[in-house]
Amino acid sequence: FAMPAAPARLIHSIEDAKGPINLDYYPVQVSAMPTSSGSTMSADQLLEFVRRNVNIFLDKLPDGARFNPLDATVDGAAWAPLFLQTGFPGAVLSLDIFSSNLPVDGGSVVLAEIGSDHWIFSTMWTPDDLGHPVSGNRQFGYMRGAAGEFIFYTRGADRTTKRLDNILQDSVFGGGHRLWLSFQRRLASFVNNNGGLATIGTASSQ
Secondary structure, three states: OOOOOOOOOOEOOHHHOEEEEEEEEEEEEEEEOOEEOOEEOOHHHHHHHHHHOHHHHOOOOOOEEEEEEOOOOHHHHHHOOOOOOOOOOOOEEEEEEEEOOEEEEEEEEEEEEEEOOEEEEEEEOOOOOOOOOEEEEEEEEEEEOOOOOEEEEEEEEEEEOOHHHHHOHHHHHHHHHHHHHHHHHHHHHHHHHOOOEEEEOOOEEO
16 A cells, blocks of 8 residues: 655645635633632633644534644644643644534644734644645734733635635535634533633634
């Protein structure tokens, strides 16, 4: 059995993809931060908690997705090191996508950039999944709002990767839209259930 040949670029360049660019934005306004172990979390701490526990902030079954390190030893340590606050660029996560309780697709992303107020995933090719349904980048982060609140968000810019993905673009982007709406809902619920105050902002995906 021959291993599939790797493409010229492992990272899915948006210029190489198919169809129109999809731009989306999913904000959550946090006017009072939640508490953890009796202490009020900082914005940095909340974002880091979300990153390390990203799967609890996403719907999984029957329709949704789940992230796992591609290699538990190498990528697990790089994504969530034991003694450091942030992960290392280069960590690869595998994404399992579910519909009606069945795994229907998959892909991988690499941690392309990380700081105290954001991180960025870039979609990529691996021998395990042979490519991600979309090509582009997704940022998770926070910023200050006009009234002093924190706005936590995810936002992306991507295109469908292959011709078949482009044919199915309504399904591809529709599934992504539902997934990131669940991120908004679950993040706001986490804040409100832990002594904070959060409201879901207006999402956009075009």
